[in-house]
Amino acid sequence: MTQSTASPFYLDCDTGIDDALALAYLLASPRAELVGIGTVSGNIGAAGGARNTLDLLHLAGQPDIPVAVGAHDPQVGTFHGGAPHVHGVNGIGEVELPTSDRETVAESAAELLVRLARQFPGELRVVAIGPLTNIAEALRLEPELPRLVADVTIMGGAALVPGNMTPVAEANIVNDPEAAAEVFAADWNVTLVPLDVTMTNVLEESHRQELLSAGHAVPQALGEMLGYYFGFYVSQFGRECSAMHDPLAAAIAVGGVELAVAPVVHVEVDTTHGPGRGQTVCDLRGIYQGYPAVEGARCRVVLSLAEEFAPHMLEVLASRWPAVRPEGAAA
Amino acid sequence: MTQSTASPFYLDCDTGIDDALALAYLLASPRAELVGIGTVSGNIGAAGGARNTLDLLHLAGQPDIPVAVGAHDPQVGTFHGGAPHVHGVNGIGEVELPTSDRETVAESAAELLVRLARQFPGELRVVAIGPLTNIAEALRLEPELPRLVADVTIMGGAALVPGNMTPVAEANIVNDPEAAAEVFAADWNVTLVPLDVTMTNVLEESHRQELLSAGHAVPQALGEMLGYYFGFYVSQFGRECSAMHDPLAAAIAVGGVELAVAPVVHVEVDTTHGPGRGQTVCDLRGIYQGYPAVEGARCRVVLSLAEEFAPHMLEVLASRWPAVRPEGAAA
Numbered sequence: 335m336t337q338s339t340a341s342p343f344y345l346d347c348d349t350g351i352d353d354a355l356a357l358a359y360l361l362a363s364p365r366a367e368l369v370g371i372g373t374v375s376g377n378i379g380a381a382g383g384a385r386n387t388l389d390l391l392h393l394a395g396q397p398d399i400p401v402a403v404g405a406h407d408p409q410v411g412t413f414h415g416g417a418p419h420v421h422g423v424n425g426i427g428e429v430e431l432p433t434s435d436r437e438t439v440a441e442s443a444a445e446l447l448v449r450l451a452r453q454f455p456g457e458l459r460v461v462a463i464g465p466l467t468n469i470a471e472a473l474r475l476e477p478e479l480p481r482l483v484a485d486v487t488i489m490g491g492a493a494l495v496p497g498n499m500t501p502v503a504e505a506n507i508v509n510d511p512e513a514a515a516e517v518f519a520a521d522w523n524v525t526l527v528p529l530d531v532t533m534t535n536v537l538e539e540s541h542r543q544e545l546l547s548a549g550h551a552v553p554q555a556l557g558e559m560l561g562y563y564f565g566f567y568v569s570q571f572g573r574e575c576s577a578m579h580d581p582l583a584a585a586i587a588v589g590g591v592e593l594a595v596a597p598v599v600h601v602e603v604d605t606t607h608g609p610g611r612g613q614t615v616c617d618l619r620g621i622y623q624g625y626p627a628v629e630g631a632r633c634r635v636v637l638s639l640a641e642e643f644a645p646h647m648l649e650v651l652a653s654r655w656p657a658v659r660p661e662g663a664a665a
Numbered sequence: 666m667t668q669s670t671a672s673p674f675y676l677d678c679d680t681g682i683d684d685a686l687a688l689a690y691l692l693a694s695p696r697a698e699l700v701g702i703g704t705v706s707g708n709i710g711a712a713g714g715a716r717n718t719l720d721l722l723h724l725a726g727q728p729d730i731p732v733a734v735g736a737h738d739p740q741v742g743t744f745h746g747g748a749p750h751v752h753g754v755n756g757i758g759e760v761e762l763p764t765s766d767r768e769t770v771a772e773s774a775a776e777l778l779v780r781l782a783r784q785f786p787g788e789l790r791v792v793a794i795g796p797l798t799n800i801a802e803a804l805r806l807e808p809e810l811p812r813l814v815a816d817v818t819i820m821g822g823a824a825l826v827p828g829n830m831t832p833v834a835e836a837n838i839v840n841d842p843e844a845a846a847e848v849f850a851a852d853w854n855v856t857l858v859p860l861d862v863t864m865t866n867v868l869e870e871s872h873r874q875e876l877l878s879a880g881h882a883v884p885q886a887l888g889e890m891l892g893y894y895f896g897f898y899v900s901q902f903g904r905e906c907s908a909m910h911d912p913l914a915a916a917i918a919v920g921g922v923e924l925a926v927a928p929v930v931h932v933e934v935d936t937t938h939g940p941g942r943g944q945t946v947c948d949l950r951g952i953y954q955g956y957p958a959v960e961g962a963r964c965r966v967v968l969s970l971a972e973e974f975a976p977h978m979l980e981v982l983a984s985r986w987p988a989v990r991p992e993g994a995a996a
Contacts, residue, residue, distance in 0.1 A: 494825050494826065494827075495825065495952065496825075496948070496949045496950045496952055497950070498950070501931075501933075501946050501947060501948040501949065501950060502941075502944075502946055533953065570953050570954070571953055571954075572953075572954055600832075602832075602940045604937075604939050604940050604941045605939065606937040606938075606939035606941065607937075608935050608936065608937035608939060608941060609933045609935050609941070609944075609946040610833075610935045610937065610939060610940070610941025610944060610946060613833075613940075613941060615832050615833055615940040615941060616832060617827070617832040618827045618832065619827045619828070619829070619832060621826065621827055622864065622901050622902050622903075623901070623902075623903055
């Protein structure tokens with residue numbers, strides 16, 4: 335790893351099977367130095383997500399990265415209890431990881447993000463792969479945050495494809511639309527990685543077998559978690575495979591994959607209580623003209639990739655945790 | 666024409682250049698017998714649309730079809746004044762038609778629709794290619810309307826493509842979302858012909874030249890109107906051509922074109938005053954499974970055609986108004 339040239343990253347997550355993959359990707363990528371992690375309720379409660387995160391860092395031999403517990407409840411209402419049918423009751427597909435004896439830091443996720451933004455002014459890059467409650471809270475704690483942070487990459491929303499929680503809303507956004515609205519309204523550069531691109535770049539069983547056969551605890555655990563995740567996705571895709579929501583957002587954040595169509599447009603979050611609640615309303619009316627530049631727009635909406643994602647992800651993971659050779663010698 | 670096997674059709678329109686094409690298509694199709702026309706404000710005011718409709722019927726030699734003026738204003742607010750930049754101030758691209766001396770009927774469009782539905786119980790087919798104000802009014806006048814009418818085909822909305830009035834809303838629906846919500850909530854079979862399919866089936870300049878060279882007043886007038894319409898669409902598509910919103914809805918209503926993807930799903934109209942106002946929220950979450958049947962759903966959303974539309978439309982128009990041969994003899 336070339337940590338000296340890597341950017342400092344703050345990850346906000348709800349770990350979560352695909353969050354675990356995103357975390358592993360960021361640990362493995364030479365372009366990222368993960369300097370802090372906050373958790374939020376989503377796939378699992380914020381505290382459970384922090385526990386999974388600590389255990390994964392322990393497994394990866396990187397127990398030094400601070401993990402902060404963030405918001406348990408969204409801005410309006412209360413946490414719905416997670417998605418055990420997708421991620422398992424423990425959030426990571428019922429896989430039992432060795433328990434880390436480390437604790438979360440005393441500050442909240444929003445406080446950690448603000449502290450890191452001040453520590454790395456203009457450099458810190460934010461990757462948010464859960465509901466946006468913590469990011470909105472950080473914006474309120476530090477109104478200068480948009481100037482302190484280099485950019486924000488968000489996994490969430492649906493632009494020209496259906497949602498996954500309602501006909502038009504995706505889980506991360508609809509789980510806290512008010513927070514998302516604040517984050518998209520703030521004056522910073524956002525890259526949105528919506529279902530348009532995460533549902534069309536899937537991991538197949540052959541990819542999962544590569545992880546399982548790598549011979550290292552981290553890819554092995556990821557492969558096992560994916561077994562559970564694939565089980566859910568049979569109901570979505572009709573075969574054993576899975577969407578790659580969160581690791582794709584991580585890879586796009588570090589510039590690891592080439593984008594094909596990714597116009598910079600205005601995005602607004604629907605916070606009404608009508609049928610559009612939680613929709614990321616992306617103004618893509620330039621579609622018939624090849625998306626001409628839109629004045630004042632600052633949200634890049636990723637609609638398609640120029641390359642396959644799964645091979646890239648496996649390559650990055652393998653660079654950190656190389657496959658054990660048949661003769662038993664680690665590369 | 667084989668009028669004896671044709672179904673009775675009621676057309677609700679805001680004539681309008683593409684409405685004129687839809688009207689001509691229905692007059693030409695052997696599968697349709699147009700028994701009444703109502704107008705509504707949209708591309709032009711309801712009274713102006715009725716005038717254009719009477720003049721077109723006069724030009725086509727079918728002055729016997731009753732034309733009723735419908736709602737000038739939507740259910741909430743007032744008529745916005747039309748779309749002269751798209752359709753011209755007179756609604757038909759500033760083309761001057763010979764003036765019909767016939768008047769509209771005394772009843773309103775909603776009253777005409779109800780009367781025809783009672784006259785052809787279970788047979789009348791409704792094609793609505795403007796805002797849905799009249800159709801909603803007819804539902805209130807006659808609560809049995811859903812049982813009296815065979816089916817309803819609506820040009821409007823946007824499912825998996827951007828809107829044309831807001832990022833998510835199409836003009837016909839957003840011009841009266843409350844009326845549209847009533848129409849989609851009623852217990853009848855609706856076919857929705859949204860921008861997904863109308864923006865991807867365009868008429869090219871070569872098609873327009875075919876109309877201009879047919880040597881009959883009706884296709885000639887349509888070709889001239891399209892010159893104006895093409896002018897607007899240069900800003901949309903970057904070349905001289907046009908979307909075929911309304912005639913495509915007419916053709917789909919009569920079963921004239923084969924559909925490729927047209928799932929029957931739940932559709933709800935957003936009547937909030939948030940960013941989703943006027944959106945047709947179509948539940949297309951079955952997209953990854955080939956759209957399995959949805960219990961209780963009754964709205965067929967046309968997403969793609971199995972054939973090109975423009976050649977079919979020209980063929981139907983030519984069957985009624987055949988091209989004058991080079992030697993000067995009408996076919």
